[in-house]
Amino acid sequence: MLLTGAQILIECLKEQNVDTIFGFPGGAVLNIYDELYKSSKEIRHILTSHEQGASHAADGYARSTGKVGVVIATSGPGATNLVTGIATAYMDSVPMVAITGNVPVSLLGRDSFQEVDTAGITMPITKHNYIVKDVKDLADTIREAFYIAQEGRPGPVLIDIPKDITINKTEYIKAEPKVVDRSLDEIDSTSLDVAIELIKASKKPFIYAGGGVILSEAADNLLKFAETIQAPVTCSLMGQGGFPGEHPLYTGMVGMHGSKASNIGITHCDLLVVIGARFSDRVIGKADSFAKRAKVLHIDIDPAEVNKNIKTYHHIIGDIKGALEKINNSLEPMDREEWITEVTELKQKYPLKYKDTCLTAQYVLEKLYEVTNGEAIITTEVGQHQMWAAQFYKYNHPRTFLSSGGLGTMGYGFGACIGAQVANPDKVVVNIAGDGSFRMNLNEIATAVRYNLPLIVLVMNNHVLGMVRQWQNLFYEERYSYTTLDRDIDYVKLAEAFGAVGYNLTEKEEVEEVLKKAIEEKRPVIINCEIDKDDKVWPMVAPGAPIDNIMVGE
Structure with missing residues (x-):
């Protein structure tokens, strides 16, 4: 069967049982998107607000399901906007295939419009990457990429496809996916x-x-x-x-x-x-x-x-x-x-403790555990709220806690929350955020609203960059250099401006009712939780100290 490169890509994705792609279109991938349009009943495409959000969504999809997450972006800035998401997946061993467009083969290396050396840029943060310069190699490259992403220690693989490769034609023969062998023969x-x-x-x-x-x-x-x-x-x-x-x-x-x-x-x-x-x-x-x-x-x-x-x-x-x-x-x-x-x-x-005289993130998380019966999928941004989420929500099942561990990517959680909710439509999916992290990718509220995803974002709002401030307090003699945010953002109005639902939480007595309402909404909800700027994550071991040398705080 004679097909174009774009058609071969879509057929190979179907071979791999891909049902969802996250991405953002552009000139270098127009032919691919044209074929995606024709196959929209078989492969769902989620249009995010930014390519970084798409990469984190593919990551969240993969972590919550065990399947390969797939993300697509155009050449140049589209590809470079994926880099943080690819690095996040690489550090945490997440199976992902990133597909990027590039300028035609004849224009490579000429500083052409929206051209970057995507393969060179991503080499240190992928298990493997490819630039396909002959359409005859495309199908085998895609199949190999999916296999490499899953075998052994999983990780992201990138395929860079020049635009003319998506137009050129070659013979396509359908193939079954290569089985990932978990053989124990190598164990002595x-x-x-x-x-x-x-x-x-x-x-x-x-x-x-x-x-x-x-x-x-x-x-x-x-x-x-x-x-x-x-x-x-x-x-x-x-x-x-x-x-x-x-x-x-x-x-x-x-x-x-x-x-x-x-x-x-x-x-x-x-x-x-x-x-x-x-x-x-x-x-x-x-x-x-x-x-x-x-x-x-x-x-x-x-x-x-x-x-x-x-x-x-x-x-x-x-x-x-x-x-x-x-x-x-x-x-x-x-x-x-x-x-x-x-x-x-x-x-x-030595139980985990926190002050109980006012609203705290720890209290909200304990209530969230009660209200969801511990059955929610939790995603997080990075910072104090991330540690509290690991400490105070109990995870009884695998693939229910999705967080950027190795890279520590602020802005990860919202995209991951979208990916996890798309993959698990019947689950309660909650993103635990800090106000600093949340602002990095809050544009993805538009994505959640567009697809009417019933996800919840809990913004632990202390008006500072909490974890950095904690280190400044403990190790830098309280010199709070550029960690005080002090921006009076009305998160309820912000949510409503995007078409989502917003709530403010200021008192402990309100928490259970608001959480239950948020779950019943069945659409995107942003909950602003006002907490103290000097709340800290305890216990804590100072960097480089023995782990039994533990500070317990107040």
Whole structure:
């Protein structure tokens, strides 16, 4: 069948079972958009307000479903506007395919109108990228891109397509998607045996789980593993939802803003089983003090992460789900009552606390958990509100907490919220924002309204850049350099101007009623929550300090 490059692209997307694309049209992708128009019954296109919003939406779609997120943008500024979203996905191992247009092949490298070296720009922040210079290579390139995005440690792949490639014709032959092989052949049986003996010999094992547990669909396997060996479990920010937040063995988040029970437990354990985590500096603090009494057993699919930040005693390289299945099949239930009692007492002695005399973000999040029965999908921007969302909303299922962990992208949450709501139309989807982060991409209110998405944005409005101010307060002698926003934006009027619904929250007594109303609206809702500018995220470990050296604040 003789087809144009644009037609081949659409057919290949159908091969990959793509049902949704996020994007923004432009001259270099006009032929692609023309074919999208003809295929609108099979592939839904969500037009965002900005390409960055589209990239974050594709990311949120991917994180909440496990499918590949797809985003499309035109050449030049369209492509460069995707860069932050691609980098966000890369840092957090999110499967995404970004499709960009470019000038015709004959004009490449000539500083043509809206030409940039998209492949060169994105090389450090993609698993792989392509520039297609022959239409005969297009179909195979697209198929390979989707495979690479999903296999091993997932991540974003970019395909740059010059405009003439979308016009040129070649023979198209339909193909089935290549199956992503989760084979365990590469896992050495001796490595498994050593790990099992370490687990059996341990008296005080502790499990530190990261985002890899969610990416490998291994949450059930982790639960069985923890219950079998009777070990407490802590999760990184990216691991939230990988282990049930209400489970008795769960100790809360680990690291800079982790619970004291988690940080002290890791410091006191004799075996630290690290599953699908990369030992971020925000987790380990002072590296030579991290888990200093423990043997470290690391299970991860990416060999580059082993011994990168923390020296391991033993490691297993391979798919986490398969590795845990094999380990679980070789273990009998264990009794570690004394150790579990010790950690449980830490949880009881050092609970998360906050002031209860006025409206706080922590109180709003606890009420949100009650009102939604813990079943909402939560997205976040980046800052204090992000940490509070990780601490005070309990995540009992994977793919229900979507946040920019590695890159720390302010403005991520609203786009991700749109993507997650599009992918999960029957779910309550809530974006937890700060007023600083929210303003970065609030133009996407227009997108939410256009598609009548019943999402909710909770703006924790302290009129400052809260997390930066917290550091200025603690480490810079209260020199608040350019972190005080002091802009009296009427968020209710702002929401209404876009066609959304707006609410103001100033009192604790209003919270439950407003949240219930927002859910019942079944359309975009912006809730402005007025909180104190000096509320802080506690506990906190100073950067570079040992993680058991914990500040608890007021």
